[in-house]
Amino acid sequence: MPPVNIEKIKNDEIKRQNDFCCRIFVCASTGCISSQSMEAIDALEEAVKSHDLENEIEIVPTGCMGLCARGPLVRVEVAGQKPVLYETVDPMFARLVVSEHIRPALAKSVKDYAFKLPDFLKNRTVPLDIDFFAQQQKVVLANAGDIDPESIEAYIARDGYKALEKILLNMSPEQIIEQIEKSGLRGRGGGGFPVAKKWTFARQSQAEYKYVICNGDEGDPGAYMDRSILEADPHAVLEGVLIAAYATGAQEGIFYIRAEYPLAIERMKKAIRQAKRNKLLGKNILGTEFSFDCQIRLGAGAFVCGEETALIASIEGRRGTPRPRPPYPSVKGVWDMPTCLNNVETLANVPSILRNGGDWFAQWGTGSSKGTKVFALTGKVINSGLIEIPMGLSLREVVEKIGGGSSTAKEIKAVQTGGPSGGVIKREDLDLPVCYDRFQQAGSIMGSGGMIVMDQDDSMVDIASFYLGFTVDESCGKCAPCRIGGKQLLDLLEKISQGKGTKKDIESIKLLCEAMRSASLCGLGQTAPNPVVSTLTYFENEYLEKINSEVCK
């Protein structure tokens, strides 16, 4: 059987899409679905049918469009006219969009007829030139909100699987790693380890069988980047895994995804099925010697399983407890075979880097942090949602321009990044650029992409106890510094919260933090004190206030 003709699929799909004079894009990711976007899709379909416009209009369910707080989001694109984005589209409004916007717009088939929307429609539009969109740079999320994630043809029409074709037919594994090296891509799962280095280690490990693992366990409790990527563009992640496999010499891929993400799992399963059907997975892919297969494994609600050695234990069907490294997974991973393990977002970057070259990717960013980063911007900001920004943009621009500033009457106090392993960056430091090293110098970390904006009402002692409570709950209990130290630390914080603390307790806290950092076995215990240390460094006054006041605020 001849290999698939990617170019032909692309051209056919583009032609199919161009046959419609109007395409309606509806966000069908978890956030918007919970704001009833499926009901909006039903209403749109009905309206299109009743106006007899099925041959003119296509309704496209898509991944996340970013403004999650204002869903369901619907974007209308009439050929030759400016796209219009609507927010909070309920079924009734959806019907009006078809009858009062699209129908008249189509009727006037004059080319650049600028359709004037009636006020009741205009009032619910979101201008597409606002800072929220203008300041972003989409690489990983380039397809999010623009294609149907459940269609391999739609992905291919956007140059999907072009990178795979390019590397399989024209590039050696070394050349691939060279491009990744040039791009400066670092792991997006929190650690920031250079991807080219990891791939080189995995490549150099001699073994009959190797694995690639995609880490979709997304542990940060308040962030949903990886989920959104898996839901919006599963084929990009799959293509990234295929490229990693060819570069490292692996035969099998494993997607480890949280069971709490049913939609992401469903879409990944579908992507794998479609890729198999198109012979982009399986034996002799694209007619080459390269053969590769994939499976999905589900996480089961243990934060520690995001840690790579615990994740591997979990895949092997055991309790997810970490083990000391080395050996690193790239030497000894699943079933003791060399395993290249990367985060979802890391892998989703790979196809566009190979398509456009490492230099293209490195055009964004700072000396040590290249490319873009996806964040889940939440908390006390007006535009809370999913964003992707070029590295190096200042936090102030993120919070004030993209986020639109404080959503309350109160001033912003700090921004938390890195979730339970991270820290706070205070208001005075908001000019800090988004960069692995600069965040670390400021006592926080880039982390996986949680970014939580806090205002004057948010207590720093509370936020420290919140994160520590989470890590104590999630500690696997294997080593004493984390198991016992964490609990003692939490008790001290609670004592202070209740107004029963003393100055001496602060000293004990500092000692405990140091002990946990240096003596814990895995990253969970080593980084668990970070939120405490960081809030204590910048907001010690809040701790002291609690100590000095009998009643806690």
Added chain:
Amino acid sequence: MAKTKQQLSPIEIAAKKYARYRDPLIMVLHEIQTTRGYIPREAAFEIAKLLNVPLARIYEVITFYNYFRLKSPGKAVISVCTGTACHLKGADKLVKEFSEELDIEPGQTTDDGLFHLQSVRCVGCCGLAPVVVINEKTYGKLQPSQVPHVIAEWKEKFETETADAAS
């Protein structure tokens, strides 16, 4: 003679589905929990026999992972998101309100077997914080004052279902 598909137990079907996996235990447990809502004792016994793993290891795995449940969760599982975004917007007040209204602690099921209360971490709708998920339905920007109303809504649903079943 090999059993036909109808003769296979759900656990046998799950075991077959993941037969090519080197260690299918966790995936089989997922399958059981999805259909039954928890891992019943007899299911654990059957898995032990079918997959040839010691019962102790099965329970070691079930108890390690928060996702697996050993008891039936009741008809409606109320998951209050206590992720960071929801925490900052008062998730603890929602937990307290549900807890008081239903007279159960998080992790417990009401005596009539209707409601199970649990706190979960980020459900991925942080923009809508605070968020509560009940079975498949998501409630965004939920206020504690709306809690009694939400519970009543589900009770009513169950009553009509029983009435329908009876008639």
